[in-house]
Amino acid sequence: MSKVEEKQKIQVAHLNDLPLQVGKEVIIGEHEIALFRLSNGKIKAIENRCPHKQGPLSQGIVSGEYVFCPLHDWKIDVTSGEVQKPDDGCVKTYTVEVINDIVYVLI
Numbered sequence: 001m002s003k004v005e006e007k008q009k010i011q012v013a014h015l016n017d018l019p020l021q022v023g024k025e026v027i028i029g030e031h032e033i034a035l036f037r038l039s040n041g042k043i044k045a046i047e048n049r050c051p052h053k054q055g056p057l058s059q060g061i062v063s064g065e066y067v068f069c070p071l072h073d074w075k076i077d078v079t080s081g082e083v084q085k086p087d088d089g090c091v092k093t094y095t096v097e098v099i100n101d102i103v104y105v106l107i
Contacts, residue, residue, distance in 0.1 A: 007095070007106040015101040018043065023058035023067065031107055033094060034058035036078055038065060043096045044078040045105050051089030 012026045018037035025048055026033045034048040034057040044065070048058050055071035062068075066075050066084070075084040076091060083089040095106040 009097065009104045009106050011102055012045075012105050013103040015043075015098060015103060018103065021062040023060060023062065025056065025058040026105065028105065028107055031094075033105060034060075034067070035096075035103070035105070036062055036067065038062065038078070040065075043098055043103055045094035045096050046076070046078055046081055047091040047093075049091070050074055050076070051083060051091060052087065057091070 010028050012035060018024060020037055020039055024035045026035050032048040033045050036044045038044060048056055050057055050069040052074050053071050055069040057067050057069060059070045060067040065077060065079055067078055068075055074087045081091045081093040097104045
């Protein structure tokens, strides 16, 4: 029987600190996370390194629910973490909660 791992809720930002469609890098221990506030108001958090050449995704261009890696323009879905074809790969996604305009990431 496997033990269910308890996730830690870490406060990372105030909602007003996250402009629409601009990434923000957040470091929690060994986790480098790219935090995004999408044009629809949703907050998404993914691993901050592109699987191709480790480009910093927090510096990428955000379009809809995708971020484009600033190094080689790989398109990554910020909800699933899946790299879009013709490229291939995946980044880790993190659950985000917003409570009273405070943004938390579960790790």
